[in-house]
Amino acid sequence: MTSAEAKRLEALYALEILDTPREERFDRITRTAVRLFRMPKSLLAFVDETRAWVKSEVGTSIDWVPRESSFSELAIESDEPVVVPDARSDPRFAGHPLVVGPDRIRSLAAHPLRTPDKHRVGALLVMDSEPHDFSEEELEALTDLCRLAEEELADIEHARLLKLETESQARVRAVMDATSEGILLIGRDRVVGYHNRRFLELFGLKREQIDGHPLASLDGVIDRVFDEPDEFRRKMDEADEYPDGVTRFPVKQHYPGIRDLEVYSAPVTDREDRDLGRLHAFRDVTKEREAERIKDEFVSLVSHELRTPLTSIKGYVDLLIDGDAGEITEEQKEFLEIVKSNSDRLVMLVNDLLDVSRIEAGRINLRLQPVDMADSINEVAMSLRPLMEQKRQSLRLELPKDLPQVMADRDRVAEIVTNLLSNAHKYTLEGGSVTVQAQVAGGEVQVEVSDTGVGMTPEERDKLFTKFFRAQNPATQDVSGTGLGLNIVKSLVDKQGGRIWVTSEPMKGSTFTFTIPIDGTQAPETTAAEAAPARAPLTKVGARILVVDDDPDHAGLFRHFLERGGYQVLVAHDARTALQTAQREGPDLITLDVNLPDTDGFTLLEWLKADPATTSIPVIMLSVVDDTGRGRLMGAVDYLQKSTIDERVLLSHVGSIVRSQEPQVVLVADDDHEIRSQIAGHLRRAGHEVLEAADGEQALQAVRGVQLPTLALLDLRMPRLDGLGVLRALRHDEAILSLPVVMMTDNPGMSASDRSAIDRLGASVLLHKPCSAEELAELIGHGLEKEDA
Numbered sequence: 001m002t003s004a005e006a007k008r009l010e011a012l013y014a015l016e017i018l019d020t021p022r023e024e025r026f027d028r029i030t031r032t033a034v035r036l037f038r039m040p041k042s043l044l045a046f047v048d049e050t051r052a053w054v055k056s057e058v059g060t061s062i063d064w065v066p067r068e069s070s071f072s073e074l075a076i077e078s079d080e081p082v083v084v085p086d087a088r089s090d091p092r093f094a095g096h097p098l099v100v101g102p103d104r105i106r107s108l109a110a111h112p113l114r115t116p117d118k119h120r121v122g123a124l125l126v127m128d129s130e131p132h133d134f135s136e137e138e139l140e141a142l143t144d145l146c147r148l149a150e151e152e153l154a155d156i157e158h159a160r161l162l163k164l165e166t167e168s169q170a171r172v173r174a175v176m177d178a179t180s181e182g183i184l185l186i187g188r189d190r191v192v193g194y195h196n197r198r199f200l201e202l203f204g205l206k207r208e209q210i211d212g213h214p215l216a217s218l219d220g221v222i223d224r225v226f227d228e229p230d231e232f233r234r235k236m237d238e239a240d241e242y243p244d245g246v247t248r249f250p251v252k253q254h255y256p257g258i259r260d261l262e263v264y265s266a267p268v269t270d271r272e273d274r275d276l277g278r279l280h281a282f283r284d285v286t287k288e289r290e291a292e293r294i295k296d297e298f299v300s301l302v303s304h305e306l307r308t309p310l311t312s313i314k315g316y317v318d319l320l321i322d323g324d325a326g327e328i329t330e331e332q333k334e335f336l337e338i339v340k341s342n343s344d345r346l347v348m349l350v351n352d353l354l355d356v357s358r359i360e361a362g363r364i365n366l367r368l369q370p371v372d373m374a375d376s377i378n379e380v381a382m383s384l385r386p387l388m389e390q391k392r393q394s395l396r397l398e399l400p401k402d403l404p405q406v407m408a409d410r411d412r413v414a415e416i417v418t419n420l421l422s423n424a425h426k427y428t429l430e431g432g433s434v435t436v437q438a439q440v441a442g443g444e445v446q447v448e449v450s451d452t453g454v455g456m457t458p459e460e461r462d463k464l465f466t467k468f469f470r471a472q473n474p475a476t477q478d479v480s481g482t483g484l485g486l487n488i489v490k491s492l493v494d495k496q497g498g499r500i501w502v503t504s505e506p507m508k509g510s511t512f513t514f515t516i517p518i519d520g521t522q523a524p525e526t527t528a529a530e531a532a533p534a535r536a537p538l539t540k541v542g543a544r545i546l547v548v549d550d551d552p553d554h555a556g557l558f559r560h561f562l563e564r565g566g567y568q569v570l571v572a573h574d575a576r577t578a579l580q581t582a583q584r585e586g587p588d589l590i591t592l593d594v595n596l597p598d599t600d601g602f603t604l605l606e607w608l609k610a611d612p613a614t615t616s617i618p619v620i621m622l623s624v625v626d627d628t629g630r631g632r633l634m635g636a637v638d639y640l641q642k643s644t645i646d647e648r649v650l651l652s653h654v655g656s657i658v659r660s661q662e663p664q665v666v667l668v669a670d671d672d673h674e675i676r677s678q679i680a681g682h683l684r685r686a687g688h689e690v691l692e693a694a695d696g697e698q699a700l701q702a703v704r705g706v707q708l709p710t711l712a713l714l715d716l717r718m719p720r721l722d723g724l725g726v727l728r729a730l731r732h733d734e735a736i737l738s739l740p741v742v743m744m745t746d747n748p749g750m751s752a753s754d755r756s757a758i759d760r761l762g763a764s765v766l767l768h769k770p771c772s773a774e775e776l777a778e779l780i781g782h783g784l785e786k787e788d789a
């Protein structure tokens with residue numbers, strides 16, 4: 001079969017007309033033909049592979065004839081009307097079955113029928129058993145009738161395509177409705193073009209509420225659904241500004257359910273590349289975020305738990321090495337050094353984990369100050385040189401003399417450089433070289449750490465900076481690591497307003513480059529608590545110190561350090577004994593652990609402050625929790641982080657002088673009674689006066705009442721007027737414009753955009769509920785510092 005014939009048959013079969021019942025629309029044509037030509041027979045046939053199948057006829061009662069002996073075939077072959085005035089005098093039909101057979105056809109005209117695509121699929125015939133001279137006029141009429149038949153064919157074709165289209169649309173809709181993402185198409189004209197069922201479910205909408213509505217008319221819906229409607233609109237507009245771009249952004253909704261969503265937005269074009277608008281897919285990521293939060297909390301908890309015993313191990317090993325427990329042999333010393341270096345490693349790992357979890361909870365504070373990058377690099381290089389020499393690696397520093405200072409956190413900068421340099425050392429083979437260069441580039445100091453090491457593939461490079469990523473190649477397998485370093489490095493660089501990137505080639509080497517702004521404008525501000533200058537150790541020889549700690553190992557360690565500093569030490573392991581000892585002995589100072597077996601350190605602190613005999617004894621709170629807030633809040637004079645305490649730190653704190661702590665009037669606005677009383681309780685115990693409000697309106701009334709608070713804690717979501725609403729109202733009122741505000745939210749994963757809305761209005765900090773007293777106190781500290789500034 002020729003390909004033209006194959007196509008012709010395909011077009012015929014697509015009409016789905018073969019072997020179908022008679023239809024008036026074709027009968028009408030054959031009927032008209034017999035009348036017009038005054039000939040008794042007419043038929044309309046379609047020619048498939050083997051036969052001419054008759055769709056309509058007058059005067060013949062033929063169903064079909066074999067293709068090769070059909071007149072229709074003649075018309076199809078010639079593509080012209082075949083006209084036979086008298087078959088008997090036409091040699092072509094000498095033995096033709098229709099001529100010599102019972103039908104006795106003597107005259108005929110056959111005109112081909114074409115589909116819209118010009119495939120000749122059949123023919124229209126008029127026939128007579130008498131001779132017939134066809135006039136020009138008659139032949140034109142035949143052509144006209146054929147055109148009518150062809151229009152019917154076009155109609156069939158059209159209906160078929162329409163059906164296909166409808167079916168495929170229904171299929172697409174079914175698929176779209178079955179997807180778990182809410183899908184919304186907004187046309188170029190900013191009108192809702194399409195949405196799926198999930199979209200309606202997600203936002204509690206009915207089809208008629210949005211179908212065909214312009215986006216601008218959906219403001220009410222947006223206000224009702226999203227936590228930050230303005231932010232959502234801004235993000236949608238921003239997405240619009242990048243017609244070629246695909247963007248993703250997080251949003252939070254509180255109606256009809258509380259969900260974390262991720263919006264994927266992409267431009268949509270049809271097959272002809274015509275712009276159809278933008279597609280927005282809303283994915284519910286609430287469970288993922290929750291899982292992340294639980295995992296982070298777990299990591300944080302485990303790390304805290306690990307730090308306590310580690311502190312003991314480290315402290316006692318130090319004492320042993322220092323000979324405090326008697327002379328030790330060289331071999332014992334060597335072994336102890338191994339224990340020490342491994343516990344140091346373990347501390348580092350735990351600290352890495354804690355760093356990650358703190359960074360993720362947004363709880364890392366920077367101590368910004370002018371930092372000489374060259375100094376930092378030199379220091380780190382010096383400490384790593386011995387390691388590099390062991391691997392016969394060369395280390396070259398190219399640091400210009402006039403490098404300006406950057407505004408950064410000195411320790412964090414050192415952490416970044418240490419990490420990059422130690423990676424360069426770890427992932428470079430023996431005898432390789434590492435170079436550190438620094439230079440000024442566009443208001444930033446740019447530091448490059450390059451090595452001639454094992455490098456990495458583009459795929460590995462893409463995964464760099466993600467948590468726990470370690471390349472799986474033989475060159476890195478023998479090197480120990482956690483895969484957390486670069487993740488922390490990136491966060492630290494980001495937090496200080498810089499950028500970090502990498503270029504690398506397998507087995508050639510890698511270059512890590514990071515920048516830190518010179519003026520530090522983009523870096524978040526420091527907290528006064530951390531920025532406080534280190535106090536010089538003062539020792540009051542002979543002073544008596546009461547060490548209160550439930551862990552005898554810790555207590556023993558402190559006793560040792562303090563005794564070496566010339567103090568007399570008393571120890572108590574629980575709160576009741578501690579109180580009795582304090583009342584009886586009147587120590588010069590008390591160090592107080594937060595965790596005690598009978599009650600917590602804060603309660604003991606309250607008892608001590610309530611008793612005239614002990615109220616003036618300075619107290620230092622000790623905790624494994626790195627939070628400086630609660631101790632201060634409770635009226636403790638100082639606060640120490642237990643896991644990093646070494647002798648110097650301890651002595652310096654012990655020797656420091658008491659700072660005063662004025663009570664404050666704090667407004668607590670939260671519709672959740674339990675949370676509100678919990679927070680109020682923390683505050684009252686610390687000596688603060690508390691005003692309570694159950695919603696935003698009450699909060700505003702309280703602020704405008706007799707007693708002006710010095711600080712307000714506002715729940716983000718409250719009935720009648722939410723936290724943001726209160727904040728806005730405050731910022732419009734001259735009298736209370738400068739009231740420091742701490743926003744509270746249930747949501748630990750609050751996005752940067754949420755924060756920015758709040759920041760614009762000048763709330764100082766965000767507090768995640770349920771909050772610990774430590775967090776609360778820290779935030780109060782921040783709020784009041786801002787006011788002082």
Ligand code: ADP
Nearest residue numbers: 423424427455470471481482483484485486510
């Ligand atoms: P760790 O070194 O503890 O594994 P990092 O986060 O510092 O964790 O690094 C992650 C991974 O990135 C490493 O395991 C290594 O595969 C790759 N990597 C980091 N620095 C380099 C480097 N300079 N050259 C080659 N690969 C590196």
